[in-house]
Amino acid sequence: MGPVKQRIASEDYVTINVGPSHPAMHGTLRAIAYVSGETVLGTDLEIGYLHRGVEKLGENLTYHQFIPITDRLNYCSAIANNVAYEMAVEKLMGVEVPVKAQLIRIIMTELSRIADHIVLVGILGVDLGAFTPFFYLFIQREEIYEIFEWYNGARLTNTFGRIGGVESDLPEDFETRWHELKKGLEKAIDETDKLLTHNRIWMDRTIGVTPISAEDALSWGFTGPCLRACGVKRDLRKDEPYSLYSQFDFDVPTGKHGDVFDRYMIRMIEMQESMKIIDQAFDLYKQLGPNEPLMAKVPKIIKPPEGEVYHAIESPNGELGFYIKSDGTDKPYRIKIRPPCYMIFQAFDELIQGEMISDLIACLSSLNIIAGELDR
Amino acid sequence: MNEWTIAIIKVVFIWSWTLLIATIMTWVERRGSALIQDRLGPNIAGPFGLFQPLADGIKLFTKEEFAPKHAHKILFTLGPVLFAIQAFSAYAVIPFGDKIVINAKEIVLQVADVNIGFLFVLAVGSLAVYGFVVGGWGSNNKYSLLGGLRATAQLLSYEVPLGLAMLAVCMTYGSFSLREISLDQAGTFLGFLPNWGIFKQPLGFLVFIVAAYAEANRVPFDLPEAESELVAGYHTEYGGMRLGLYLFGEYVNLYTLSALMVTIYFGAWHIPYVDMSSYLGPLAYGIVSFLVFFLKCAFFLWLFVWVRWTIPRFRFDQLMGLGWKSLIPLGLLNLFVTAFLIQITV
Amino acid sequence: MAKPVVQRKYTLGERIYLVEILKGLGLTWKHFIFNFRASLKPGPHTVPTCWQYPWDRREIAPVFRGEHMLSLDEKGREKCIACGMCARVCPAQCITVKKGKVKEGEEEKYAGKFYPASFEIDLLRCIFCGFCEETCPKSAIVLGQGYELAQYEGKECIITKERLINNFKAALDSGNLKPPRKKVPVAGAKEKKSLKSGDKKGSKAQEA
Numbered sequence: 004m005g006p007v008k009q010r011i012a013s014e015d016y017v018t019i020n021v022g023p024s025h026p027a028m029h030g031t032l033r034a035i036a037y038v039s040g041e042t043v044l045g046t047d048l049e050i051g052y053l054h055r056g057v058e059k060l061g062e063n064l065t066y067h068q069f070i071p072i073t074d075r076l077n078y079c080s081a082i083a084n085n086v087a088y089e090m091a092v093e094k095l096m097g098v099e100v101p102v103k104a105q106l107i108r109i110i111m112t113e114l115s116r117i118a119d120h121i122v123l124v125g126i127l128g129v130d131l132g133a134f135t136p137f138f139y140l141f142i143q144r145e146e147i148y149e150i151f152e153w154y155n156g157a158r159l160t161n162t163f164g165r166i167g168g169v170e171s172d173l174p175e176d177f178e179t180r181w182h183e184l185k186k187g188l189e190k191a192i193d194e195t196d197k198l199l200t201h202n203r204i205w206m207d208r209t210i211g212v213t214p215i216s217a218e219d220a221l222s223w224g225f226t227g228p229c230l231r232a233c234g235v236k237r238d239l240r241k242d243e244p245y246s247l248y249s250q251f252d253f254d255v256p257t258g259k260h261g262d263v264f265d266r267y268m269i270r271m272i273e274m275q276e277s278m279k280i281i282d283q284a285f286d287l288y289k290q291l292g293p294n295e296p297l298m299a300k301v302p303k304i305i306k307p308p309e310g311e312v313y314h315a316i317e318s319p320n321g322e323l324g325f326y327i328k329s330d331g332t333d334k335p336y337r338i339k340i341r342p343p344c345y346m347i348f349q350a351f352d353e354l355i356q357g358e359m360i361s362d363l364i365a366c367l368s369s370l371n372i373i374a375g376e377l378d379r
Numbered sequence: 380m381n382e383w384t385i386a387i388i389k390v391v392f393i394w395s396w397t398l399l400i401a402t403i404m405t406w407v408e409r410r411g412s413a414l415i416q417d418r419l420g421p422n423i424a425g426p427f428g429l430f431q432p433l434a435d436g437i438k439l440f441t442k443e444e445f446a447p448k449h450a451h452k453i454l455f456t457l458g459p460v461l462f463a464i465q466a467f468s469a470y471a472v473i474p475f476g477d478k479i480v481i482n483a484k485e486i487v488l489q490v491a492d493v494n495i496g497f498l499f500v501l502a503v504g505s506l507a508v509y510g511f512v513v514g515g516w517g518s519n520n521k522y523s524l525l526g527g528l529r530a531t532a533q534l535l536s537y538e539v540p541l542g543l544a545m546l547a548v549c550m551t552y553g554s555f556s557l558r559e560i561s562l563d564q565a566g567t568f569l570g571f572l573p574n575w576g577i578f579k580q581p582l583g584f585l586v587f588i589v590a591a592y593a594e595a596n597r598v599p600f601d602l603p604e605a606e607s608e609l610v611a612g613y614h615t616e617y618g619g620m621r622l623g624l625y626l627f628g629e630y631v632n633l634y635t636l637s638a639l640m641v642t643i644y645f646g647a648w649h650i651p652y653v654d655m656s657s658y659l660g661p662l663a664y665g666i667v668s669f670l671v672f673f674l675k676c677a678f679f680l681w682l683f684v685w686v687r688w689t690i691p692r693f694r695f696d697q698l699m700g701l702g703w704k705s706l707i708p709l710g711l712l713n714l715f716v717t718a719f720l721i722q723i724t725v
Numbered sequence: 726m727a728k729p730v731v732q733r734k735y736t737l738g739e740r741i742y743l744v745e746i747l748k749g750l751g752l753t754w755k756h757f758i759f760n761f762r763a764s765l766k767p768g769p770h771t772v773p774t775c776w777q778y779p780w781d782r783r784e785i786a787p788v789f790r791g792e793h794m795l796s797l798d799e800k801g802r803e804k805c806i807a808c809g810m811c812a813r814v815c816p817a818q819c820i821t822v823k824k825g826k827v828k829e830g831e832e833e834k835y836a837g838k839f840y841p842a843s844f845e846i847d848l849l850r851c852i853f854c855g856f857c858e859e860t861c862p863k864s865a866i867v868l869g870q871g872y873e874l875a876q877y878e879g880k881e882c883i884i885t886k887e888r889l890i891n892n893f894k895a896a897l898d899s900g901n902l903k904p905p906r907k908k909v910p911v912a913g914a915k916e917k918k919s920l921k922s923g924d925k926k927g928s929k930a931q932e933a
Contacts, residue, residue, distance in 0.1 A: 017521060018521075019525075026606055026607055026610055027608065041695050064816055067814070067856070068815075068856070069816075070854075071817075071852055071856075072816065099912075101912045128691065129607060131607070131691040131692060132605065132691040132692025133689075133691035133692075134412075134416070134688060135415060135416050135689060135753060137416075138416035138418065139416075142417055142774045145774075149786075152785075152786045152788075153786040153788065154788075155788060155790075155855070156786060156788040156790035156855060157790050157854075157855070162856075168909070168912075170859065171788075171906075171907060171909065194752060198690075198749045198752060201738075201739055201745050202690060202745040202746065203735065203740065203741075203742045203745060204599055204690055204691050204692070204693055204697075204742070205690075206735065207733070208697075210731060210733050211730075211732075211733060213728075214728055214729045214730075215729070216728075260729055260731045262731055295910065296910045296911055296912035297909045297910055298909050298910070298912065299911070299912050299913075300911055300912055300913040357728075359694060359696065360608055361605070361692075361694045361695065363608075364607055413760075414756070414757050414760040415753045415756055415757045416756070417756060417760055417773075417775065418760075418772065418774075419760075419764060419771065419772050419775045419777070422764075685750060685753065685757075686750065688753060689746070689749045689753045690746055690749055
């Protein structure tokens with residue numbers, strides 16, 4: 004019996020378990036919904052079904068060995084996690100990453116951002132009953148994974164980059180692959196748009212569903228697309244530009260109401276913006292010679308100086324931060340991860356009160372809760 | 380052959396025919412959805428995977444008849460049976476061709492030409508609710524129960540626009556018998572249009588087809604089994620042949636509704652501007668009329684599949700809103716306009 | 726927490742459902758026809774986006790990180806010197822190496838002075854990060870292209886030296902050997918050459 008159940012005054016409700024193994028649950032989350040008819044009175048949320056003790060694991064692994072563990076946080080965009088962690092350690096060590104490595108990182112991160120948004124839009128469609136756009140988009144996601152595979156040999160858990168740079172240069176056929184992918188992506192996004200955006204059934208299901216105001220979103224600690232959907236123009240790539248993002252020209256789309264439709268639209272637009280960034284980054288990349296350094300000079304065994312650091316990047320889901328405390332040894336003293344999902348999922352109960360069961364699913368999809376990142 | 384033998388042959392024929400269509404439909408659904416979604420679908424068993432439904436059928440038949448511990452034993456079995464019975468019996472009054480002459484004996488291609496065909500279809504069709512709600516209740520599962528309740532409300536609500544649309548057709552053709560309506564649709568009206576229901580009742584057809592999708596529990600109205608919300612809705616707990624009855628029943632219902640649509644709106648077995656009976660012998664005419672009728676049905680069956688893989692699903696309140704606030708007023712309007720037009724033309 | 730009220734605004738076309746639904750039907754029909762035509766072609770790989778797995782496999786990247794192998798050099802000698810770097814760097818701790826000293830008369834079998842008396846990789850623990858491959862001083866351990874790793878029993882997933890070498894021989898025979906790792910250029914290694922461009926861009930990065 005959770006706190007929400009006590010709050011509900013009425014005795015006239017039915018408890019429905021949505022999760023941990025439910026077809027619409029993204030990973031193993033559990034929402035115990037108290038419903039009256041179709042209306043959700045409240046939900047008790049249970050997390051921790053995918054808790055693997057990532058932060059504690061970090062204390063027993065070297066800085067280098069922790070990179071593959073970060074793959075398993077938000078597995079839809081593993082590269083963004085890798086990069087966030089590596090940048091945090093580099094900040095702690097005061098290492099300056101070569102330009103070429105930064106460009107490769109940007110290209111790969113943006114690709115993984117597209118892949119993550121594809122997952123969201125596709126699954127949102129599936130959860131609302133539109134199965135077909137999912138396939139059109141996921142075929143393109145497969146192409147993105149192909150690029151990852153030809154880059155360093157893994158598709159999902161990439162273990163991308165190393166502390167101080169990246170492990171290899173872009174493959175020679177990257178340019179042709181990217182142009183092919185770009186064409187396919189544009190087509191798939193366009194088709195999804197045609198199938199969903201102006202369809203009245205879709206609009207009815209998404210517009211005005213689980214809206215949240217900007218103040219509420221800020222006070223809950225929303226970041227990323229979910230916050231931008233409320234009309235707050237906050238994007239770490241623009242506001243606190245890290246890496247080379249200040250050199251690129253891209254827009255930060257914002258919504259108005261913070262409802263499911265806005266969250267969906269923001270992702271659709273962001274995919275296109277990411278494509279723009281990749282184009283620009285690749286143009287810069289092409290100007291560099293083949294022997295430009297890919298790694299900064301870092302010792303074989305990484306021993307950052309004593310101290311602590313927090314570094315956050317704009318991951319596909321929002322602000323993904325790594326707080327690392329070092330005691331001067333080759334293993335971190337403490338690693339704390341600030342996943343965007345965790346803050347967003349807190350508000351879920353508030354968002355869903357008074358809405359219907361179907362909206363519960365739609366809302367959960369649109370928030371893009373990734374259990375791996377939420378539970379760590 | 381006496382009347383009884385003919386009747387039994389017809390019953391057996393239409394029963395196996397609808398079952399065949401239902402099994403083939405499972406293949407069409409899987410293959411069609413796959414091709415729409417850039418996949419291939421089942422293509423291993425037999426040519427083009429055509430034996431896949433057979434394999435599925437064997438699997439469903441040979442599976443253990445498992446019932447959950449807390450399920451109501453009788454109701455749990457009764458649900459799918461009720462559903463299948465209504466699905467198979469609804470076709471009784473719908474024609475599947477004109478008539479065939481064998482040994483100078485004229486056989487009407489329809490199991491029973493009752494003069495209240497419409498009412499029979501509506502009455503039997505609404506029995507489907509029992510299948511859903513009994514199965515949903517008997518499963519003793521909250522998802523199933525919600526699915527069953529959703530099905531009840533949805534099917535009852537959409538029966539009204541369905542009935543209103545059909546009523547307007549009755550008024551137009553002045554008969555409750557589906558065979559008479561079919562026969563009336565030969566020839567042309569206004570000089571150039573085929574004398575089909577769709578041209579006389581365009582609005583009615585729109586109301587009818589939307590209501591038919593809702594009656595058949597198909598996307599965008601598949602709320603009783605909405606897999607992302609209610610796991611599998613009323614058949615969450617079912618497996619084996621009990622599930623098979625639900626699945627086959629659903630496709631048989633699709634076929635019935637398609638046949639009904641063809642009968643009252645798309646000129647049954649008539650081809651526009653062509654009078655087949657004048658070119659063909661009595662036996663050939665019977666077969667051709669059957670084929671024409673079936674091809675028209677096949678189009679609507681395909682439409683069911685096609686729409687399912689294109690659009691998203693309604694929410695429950697929106698579904699009800701559409702039914703009561705849009706379709707029923709439209710149906711009533713259609714009824715009044717039809718009545719008015721009949722009044723001034725007669 | 727008050728929820729903002731959102732007004733739905735529809736154009737006429739959106740309001741009456743059918744226009745958009747028909748557009749959508751047109752789009753799916755295009756896909757259907759395209760794939761239908763493609764599916765009539767002979768061969769397993771018909772629809773361009775669909776791979777019929779056992780008969781029809783996608784091309785695996787040469788740098789793919791799959792099942793491990795222990796390489797031999799051109800003379801057929803084992804490259805591994807059992808230094809244990811791979812075991813130490815492995816985040817999943819799935820590699821066990823036992824060192825053995827090369828006896829006299831066995832020099833044509835082993836390239837170094839030491840050889841792995843046993844070399845076991847627990848594939849159930851392995852996360853295929855590729856760190857072992859990267860850290861190996863003799864590039865002896867390599868992650869190959871094998872990805873069909875399902876077994877009936879857990880103990881079959883602990884692969885021994887024999888299988889690792891067999892993997893290498895199979896890859897050698899089929900010509901799917903991984904190209905040698907390119908050396909990653911490190912900043913500051915060739916100072917004079919990279920300073921010019923590196924400096925300019927580096928300062929930009931600092932600003933950023």
